[in-house]
Amino acid sequence: MKSLLIPGLALTLALGGAAQAQTPASHDPASVQAGTYAVDPGHTQVGWRVSHMGFSNYVGGFSDVSGNLVLDPKNPAAAKLSVKIPVASVTTTSAKLTGELKGDQWLDAGKFPDMTFVSTKVASAGKDKAKVTGDLTLHGVTKPVTLDVTFIGAGTNPLNKKYTIGFAATGTLKRSDYGVKTYLPLIGDDLHLAIEGAFERQD
Template sequence: MIRLSSSLIAATLALAAPALAQTPPTRDPAQIQAGTYAVDPGHTQVGFTVSHMGFSNYSGGFSDVSGTLELQPKTPAAAKLSIKIPVASVMTTSAKLTGELKGEQWLDAAKFPEMTFVSTKVAPEGKDKAKVTGDLTLHGVTKPVTLTVTLVGAGVNPLNKKVTVGFEATGTLKRSEFGVKTYVPLIGDDLHLTIAGAFERQE
């Protein structure tokens, strides 16, 4: 059996500590670096919830999000957001339902492969919140949607050393207005969105 001395263990931990050291993320917009940020797809989630016959609120999600964020913390109203969501990435806890949602009766991923959101107006509300209005395109239909956006935190990722900023956005749309009318009102018309977005600054 190999035995490590306490001094060797202490030295190993001391060498490893700087790699994992992290300045806590800030929620102060004044400390966020300006620039162009790209979506970190591995740490960005788009979730949705809809009423299932009035018995439960059923949730699913999308992945593989891409897009950019133009961020100017000193002039937050000038921020610009553009994201793309592959419709075929839709996922639920039911394989059968997931397949149906991709089909013609629902999202029709083959004909309409992307859902997009492009901001048109950013209205700051206090230090770390904003109302972001933009054009949402889904199922071939484009309509304005307003999201409530909250800053989660910003700083340097201790693992990849990239300047990162994260937001949570929530909003509601009526799916029938986008041509997705299957089983309305048995299955709820109101589609509640929650977006956990992580963005990495581009050098």
């Protein structure tokens, strides 16, 4: 019995030590380290939602996001954000619909492979919130869009040891403004975006 208890105790102590070594992320925006950050594509999600004939809201997503963020918590208005999203990464729960969305009747990923967002203005909207306005390019058209952004947390990732910050953002655009008019008005014009972004410090 003793031989069984000792390895078990050792494992418990090891796991407990590892848990104690992990420092929770700070939720204080003032604690964020200034610097240049790159999108962590594995932990950044771009979701979208559109009305489906008024019966329900249909949701999907994009992945493989890339981009950069320059941020100084002492001067948040000077922050700069640039993001690129491959249109062909669009996903839904229907393989048939996913294929159609990539085609020329919808997003036309072959002709317009990327959706991009480049910030032009950052305005504080509270201690941990901001309104980030920028130029969003989709389907070959560029229009201004404002995102409501909330700071989530910052700290050293206990797994890869990289200093990481995270934000949640929401925004709405009219797909018809970007020339995507298939099935209007049966399929809603308002495209609602929900973004969970993680960024790793590069310098």
